[in-house]
Amino acid sequence: MWLLLGILIGIIALGLVWWSKKSNTSLQWYDWVIGLAGLSMLLFTVQNYFASVAEGEPKASYMFLLVTGLPAVILLAVVWQLLARRAK
């Protein structure tokens, strides 16, 4: 799973760079900071969610979705909006 996830993230990162060049949109340093923070939290959530299910800890697994998963999605959404609005 982690191999596939790594490949997917690599493709998305390459696509992002390709898109920014094509649309002549510059990526700011804080885009990277917020994006990487969001991505790290998302990966942390994915690992802990599935591992908690395997551990037989259902409440913990849902709490990870809420406590780290939701902020991760919000941070990634912020980056997406920053880029989308800058590109207009």
Add this chain to the structure above:
Amino acid sequence: MNKFHSIVSRRDFMKGLGLAGAGLGAAAAAAPVFHDLDEAASAPVAGGFRRPWWVKEREYEDPTCEVDWNQIERSDNSWTMHGVRNGVKGGYLFAGQKYLDWQKEGSDLAFNGVKNNEPGLTLRDMALEGGASPLLMGLNKVVNFVLPEIDQNEVLAQFGFTAAAWPNASSFWVASAPPDFWGVSKWQGTPEENSRMLRSAMRFFGASEVRFAELNEKTKKLIFTHHVHNTPIVFEDVDRAYEVAGQKFVLPDKPLYIISVAIQMSKEMYRQGNAGIRFAANNMRYRLNNVVQVATQSFLKGIGYQGIGYPSESLFHGMMPSQADAILTGFAEMARNNNYCISPEFGTVVGYYSILTDLPLAPDKPIDAGYFRFCHTCRKCAEACPSQAISFDSEPTWEIPPSSVDPAKETKYSTPGKKVFHTDSPACYSRWIGLHGCARCMGTCVFNTNMKAMVHDVVRATVGTTGLFNGFLWNADKAFGYGLVPPEKWEEWWDKDYPVLGQDSTIGSYYGGY
């Protein structure tokens, strides 16, 4: 036509491709598809394994090697190579003469190997081989304070052997033979080499891990004055330990070393807190330790040393408080409940035992992983205790408070000299018995989690680095639902596929890709 080198035509290739595609499609259609984890967990299993789709089941009594049930008849097992006919092993083979020749060949190989220190046949290799076997005598005959002298002929007769006919047979079917049996001197190694060797042997015998300490002037004070049945434990100026049944256990007054042994228990079973399934996990560690103890004693005998273990008088109790040497050897740190301790690898749910030996060993140091500091803040175990036997204090104390069960009585059940959170042992014992083996404190502890989720490593690293987040982490543990399992879920244990013995034997294994 040459079957090993053929030219495939384009038509055949395309046909093959089509067949392969159809096969893949059929396999995909036939493969089990699970919509959620519950469905996957309840899927039919073959022999307990959840096998991949490419392992297919056949009809009953029809394995892949063909069987003609018309030809099959009941057979006589004494005609097989291990069979004994007319009192002779290998009776099939010309009244055993051929067998005896092979036995001599095997014995010569072993004796020469030990004498010449050949790989696989060194003294310690043979001691390992013998150490793995002595339980063939039956636990009740061999598990004791010191390894009993065993009648080799009695055991060998079970297998149709005699010691005279197969000289080295007793070295691996009875117990490890001592060095003089092989005509060599005892094993000599540095304390570091000995520790390394003993760890490998004892993990193989079933110990989850071992660590070592020296029995010096300080740690000698940990040896009980009396065993649990009130039998005195004394030091005498002798070379070997011995027991006078019911009167005394004698330890040799010479350099000795402590082997601290950890035996993992099932974390899941402990999360039930009390009753039969929880108690089963506790009981099993004693059975496992019996095996580890006698195998270790046998191994030590095989390399020319002695192992001093738990006596048959009570196989539950040794010569010293095993938790003390678990802490001193760095297995674990003291917990808020001073009746157990917390290990970075095993958490709370692990049993410790002590074996003494005269094999020089390199001592291990105590550790600081932040656990005892964490226990200053966390009171999860104290809140779960049904008899309120665990202290709620913020700081540990030197003084032992009186028991709530009988405040006027002297606290002889505990010993001064340690600054801990003193648990009210009589109160604890009342619920240990009254609730059929209560261990809710160990089951609910923040550190009795499984370790697959990476958050546990993050928490442990944080706890080991700073105490600033201890309160937050204790509350987070509760919010995330870790801890005891409610009674209505206890019987679900029967339908889960937990590891063998409820243990993760890969902990501490850094080689082999397990």
